[in-house]
Amino acid sequence: MEFNDAAVEMRDDVGKPWRYEEDGCTVTRTCVWSAPGCHPVGCGLKVYVKDGEVVKVEGDENHPVTKGRLCVRCLAMKDFLYHPDRIIYPMKRDRANRGKDKWERCSWDEAIAIIKKNYDEVKENYGVESMVAFMGTGRQGNIGATGAHRVLGTPNGCYPLSGFSCYGPRVCITMDVIGSSYPEIDYAGGLPGSYDDPAYTIPQLIIQWGKEPIYSSPDGLFGHAIIDLMRRGTKLVNINPRITWTGSRAVMNVQLRPGTDAALAMAMLDVIIEEDLYDHEFVDLWCFGFDDLAKRVKTMPPEKAAEICEIPAEQIYKLARLYATSKPAAIAWGVSIDQSPNGSQAGQAILALMSITGNIDVPGGQVLVSVSGGDGGKQEDIDSVGWPEMKQELKEAIIGHEEYPFYTGGLKMSQADRQLDALETGKPYPIHFTWIGETNLIAPTCSAQPKRWYDALRKVDFNFATDTWMTPTIQGCCDVVLPLASSLEMETIVPTHYGGSPNYVGALNKCVKCGEAVPEWELYRILGLALNPEMWENREKDFKEFYDTAMMRAYPFDYDELQKKVVIQSEVEYRKYETGKLRPDGKPGFNTATGRVQLYSPMFEMVGEDPLPYYFEAPTTPVSTPELAKEYPFTMMTGAREIGYFHSEGRQIEKLRDLCPDPLVEINPADAEKYGIKAGDWVRIENPWGVCFEKAKITPILKPGYIQAQHGWWFPEEDAEAPHLYGVWKSNINTLIPHSRQGKLGFGAPFRTTLVKISKAQESDLAEADRIGLEGEDGKPIEHADNFFRIDNPELDPAAR
Numbered sequence: 182m183e184f185n186d187a188a189v190e191m192r193d194d195v196g197k198p199w200r201y202e203e204d205g206c207t208v209t210r211t212c213v214w215s216a217p218g219c220h221p222v223g224c225g226l227k228v229y230v231k232d233g234e235v236v237k238v239e240g241d242e243n244h245p246v247t248k249g250r251l252c253v254r255c256l257a258m259k260d261f262l263y264h265p266d267r268i269i270y271p272m273k274r275d276r277a278n279r280g281k282d283k284w285e286r287c288s289w290d291e292a293i294a295i296i297k298k299n300y301d302e303v304k305e306n307y308g309v310e311s312m313v314a315f316m317g318t319g320r321q322g323n324i325g326a327t328g329a330h331r332v333l334g335t336p337n338g339c340y341p342l343s344g345f346s347c348y349g350p351r352v353c354i355t356m357d358v359i360g361s362s363y364p365e366i367d368y369a370g371g372l373p374g375s376y377d378d379p380a381y382t383i384p385q386l387i388i389q390w391g392k393e394p395i396y397s398s399p400d401g402l403f404g405h406a407i408i409d410l411m412r413r414g415t416k417l418v419n420i421n422p423r424i425t426w427t428g429s430r431a432v433m434n435v436q437l438r439p440g441t442d443a444a445l446a447m448a449m450l451d452v453i454i455e456e457d458l459y460d461h462e463f464v465d466l467w468c469f470g471f472d473d474l475a476k477r478v479k480t481m482p483p484e485k486a487a488e489i490c491e492i493p494a495e496q497i498y499k500l501a502r503l504y505a506t507s508k509p510a511a512i513a514w515g516v517s518i519d520q521s522p523n524g525s526q527a528g529q530a531i532l533a534l535m536s537i538t539g540n541i542d543v544p545g546g547q548v549l550v551s552v553s554g555g556d557g558g559k560q561e562d563i564d565s566v567g568w569p570e571m572k573q574e575l576k577e578a579i580i581g582h583e584e585y586p587f588y589t590g591g592l593k594m595s596q597a598d599r600q601l602d603a604l605e606t607g608k609p610y611p612i613h614f615t616w617i618g619e620t621n622l623i624a625p626t627c628s629a630q631p632k633r634w635y636d637a638l639r640k641v642d643f644n645f646a647t648d649t650w651m652t653p654t655i656q657g658c659c660d661v662v663l664p665l666a667s668s669l670e671m672e673t674i675v676p677t678h679y680g681g682s683p684n685y686v687g688a689l690n691k692c693v694k695c696g697e698a699v700p701e702w703e704l705y706r707i708l709g710l711a712l713n714p715e716m717w718e719n720r721e722k723d724f725k726e727f728y729d730t731a732m733m734r735a736y737p738f739d740y741d742e743l744q745k746k747v748v749i750q751s752e753v754e755y756r757k758y759e760t761g762k763l764r765p766d767g768k769p770g771f772n773t774a775t776g777r778v779q780l781y782s783p784m785f786e787m788v789g790e791d792p793l794p795y796y797f798e799a800p801t802t803p804v805s806t807p808e809l810a811k812e813y814p815f816t817m818m819t820g821a822r823e824i825g826y827f828h829s830e831g832r833q834i835e836k837l838r839d840l841c842p843d844p845l846v847e848i849n850p851a852d853a854e855k856y857g858i859k860a861g862d863w864v865r866i867e868n869p870w871g872v873c874f875e876k877a878k879i880t881p882i883l884k885p886g887y888i889q890a891q892h893g894w895w896f897p898e899e900d901a902e903a904p905h906l907y908g909v910w911k912s913n914i915n916t917l918i919p920h921s922r923q924g925k926l927g928f929g930a931p932f933r934t935t936l937v938k939i940s941k942a943q944e945s946d947l948a949e950a951d952r953i954g955l956e957g958e959d960g961k962p963i964e965h966a967d968n969f970f971r972i973d974n975p976e977l978d979p980a981a982r
């Protein structure tokens with residue numbers, strides 16, 4: 182990645198220094214990244230500190246992109262920092278007391294000694310492969326690669342979300358099709374003149390495809406940029422079963438049936454090719470497999486897709502023409518695509534749309550990172566990041582490798598569903614030691630059927646966690662917990678889009694210290710030196726040193742310079758396929774096997790997948806499982822993002838809880854009337870895999886027959902002890918999502934297309950749900966396992982393995 186000095190100079194002229202005095206406070210300008218959880222937009226903050234304590238946080242108007250705008254989660258940062266439920270000291274608990282609130286504060290030395298004793302024993306008796314490091318979303322540490330491989334020395338880093346249904350699929354597919362990290366829309370984030378920069382062109386059209394950045398700012402895309410661009414004339418299309426806030430301002434809302442995106446994308450390709458609306462020059466010079474693609478998409482004419490997607494065929498024609506004739510146009514690929522077993526094909530078709538319309542790596546289109554960038558475009562970088570000096574037989578022992586080599590090879594992580602199978606069955610080998618690094622997986626976040634994960638993790642010999650808060654997962658399963666610092670308590674950097682798209686790099690400038698919490702990179706060093714010293718002995722002692730040596734290749738400025746400037750924008754160069762900047766050999770073209778955009782994927786073919794996009798029904802829908810649909814008539818989407826919470830975080834913070842006090846399920850008014858459900862009623866949501874309860878939000882933004890249920894819920898104010906675990910089972914929507922329904926590449930899961938039935942919850946039901954795990958009248962805890970966690974019923978569920 183190259184960086185723009187002009188931009189830096191400009192900031193110096195207009196910006197405040199990185200630290201100054203005001204109103205009796207020391208003000209530090211800094212950028213944020215997790216914790217608290219957030220994807221790396223690196224929003225700018227001004228943090229006011231007096232007598233060593235944060236008194237106020239404001240948006241930093243000097244930040245070249247966020248320009249003072251900030252979401253509520255950052256505005257509530259002070260409440261996050263000093264909340265009594267935060268973990269700021271190491272804690273230990275006897276294994277026999279798992280699930281009991283019997284934590285004891287201990288020293289760092291003692292905590293590390295306990296971890297090391299267990300590590301050494303398990304390594305000696307079963308080998309490092311019997312260990313797993315679990316990671317959640319988008320944290321700076323990336324436990325998957327760094328933690329598992331460098332700290333534990335195991336090949337099994339695992340993101341436990343069924344089918345790795347977030348971002349990973351996108352990156353792997355794009356790596357194969359385009360040879361780059363995934364292409365984000367170009368919102369001028371790397372340009373010093375922002376939207377008015379002479380190098381930039383305002384997109385005529387943006388398609389938010391299963392994405393709603395205004396709430397989510399996902400994977401480094403600053404949500405407000407969409408609004409900024411609309412103010413400058415960009416038209417918006419939402420492809421979304423729900424009409425969202427931005428949808429109400431869009432020129433078109435394509436309210437497709439969830440999980441049918443591949444059919445829609447293929448039909449759009451068909452129209453664009455059939456009506457000769459594609460970019461001939463780009464296709465001729467830079468694409469591979471166009472004729473095969475054209476032939477394939479002929480099998481999905483708009484009329485057929487219209488039936489599958491339950492939208493008018495006319496709308497598909499209109500959308501295809503609008504997209505192909507708007508220059509430039511950009512598609513924002515949302516997590517809804519990844520959260521579908523057919524998502525790999527939908528993604529492949531979306532990349533084909535971006536490519537054949539000539540929108541790849543052009544101003545206002547989809548921007549790509551250059552090979553010298555921070556995403557490690559060079560093969561040796563990829564190898565060394567993923568597998569530091571790990572023996573070949575260990576690499577091959579990674580769980581799920583034989584069945585899903587595209588997944589395990591691309592992500593260097595064990596396949597999530599097979600990882601649960603291994604925990605449950607001991608096959609291909611038993612798991613004896615886990616590090617729950619950055620995920621609250623038994624809350625309805627990073628797993629399908631979390632009760633199965635919970636039961637399996639409880640049996641593991643030793644589990645330790647690293648987090649900023651106590652969670653149901655830690656309370657239920659762990660033996661040691663190490664405290665992590667938040668964004669305001671550390672020095673580090675934030676590269677937007679995890680370094681995947683050239684925008685800017687921000688500095689996290691330390692403002693305060695809380696207890697004995699440490700930044701994630703420091704934690705790796707502490708653990709690494711104890712457990713796997715040969716990998717860590719010669720490594721840098723602090724972040725500045727690490728940055729100035731290890732990261733210099735990616736960033737041509739030293740840490741002190743970045744700290745002072747707070748944000749440095751990258752130099753954006755377009756059409757890099759013409760100048761050789763996308764390939765390590767410096768030749769023009771793309772960094773793929775054929776040197777072109779692979780509309781036909783040789784790699785997919787090699788691993789037994791169809792090389793061309795195709796459509797298949799999700800595992801439980803009225804079409805694929807009509808019998809099941811008779812009893813469970815609603816199609817459930819889950820997890821559409823809320824502004825106040827990041828997944829399972831934030832329920833403790835009063836200001837955020839006030840915004841959304843209860844778990845909500847959206848129901849269309851016609852359905853609500855039919856089922857006698859009123860706004861605010863508790864609703865029983867049920868299917869063969871489980872039962873849970875959320876409160877009704879009655880809204881016409883979704884069609885009858887569909888519901889959208891919130892994820893992430895637990896109740897930190899409730900009883901901590903197992904099996905109640907802060908009421909984590911009551912509104913645990915993921916108990917209803919079946920395990921192991923991924924596509925052929927190992928990706929995708931039905932988080933947005935599962936069949937359920939709904940009813941107004943009975944008082945007795947709710948009373949039972951509220952008391953799961955608490956003592957009944959006879960003094961024994963109520964388990965209700967049969968009622969709340971159904972056992973897979975193979976008769977109802979033909980797809981069950």
Ligand SMILES: Nc1nc2c(c(=O)[nH]1)N[C@H]1C(S)=C(S)[C@@H](COP(=O)(O)OP(=O)(O)OC[C@H]3O[C@@H](n4cnc5c(=O)[nH]c(N)nc54)[C@H](O)[C@@H]3O)O[C@H]1N2
Nearest residue numbers: 215216317318347618619620621626627819820828829892
């Ligand atoms: N039903 C349903 N379920 C979903 C989704 C959905 O749409 N529907 N979305 C899925 C998606 S896309 C994702 S990515 C997953 C996310 O799943 P998770 O990542 O597991 O979710 P979180 O609750 O954000 O985070 C877990 C823990 O990380 C801690 N944490 C925060 N910041 C840091 C940090 O910097 N370092 C460390 N070590 N810990 C930190 C938090 O305190 C929290 O306890 O959820 C998935 N779950």
Ligand SMILES: Nc1nc2c(c(=O)[nH]1)N[C@H]1C(S)=C(S)[C@@H](COP(=O)(O)OP(=O)(O)OC[C@H]3O[C@@H](n4cnc5c(=O)[nH]c(N)nc54)[C@H](O)[C@@H]3O)O[C@H]1N2
Nearest residue numbers: 391392393397399439440515516517822823826827828933
């Ligand atoms: N405030 C907040 N921000 C977050 C997070 C958070 O928990 N809270 N989580 C972060 C994470 S890990 C992620 S991955 C991102 C995700 O962020 P986004 O990619 O923006 O995804 P969502 O908001 O989950 O979903 C976007 C829309 O997809 C629609 N949708 C549902 N099913 C389908 C479908 O089958 N097809 C189509 N086309 N659309 C569908 C939903 O109605 C929803 O409005 O957000 C990140 N940012």
Ligand SMILES: [Mo]
Nearest residue numbers: 318347348516
């Ligand atoms: Mo995610």
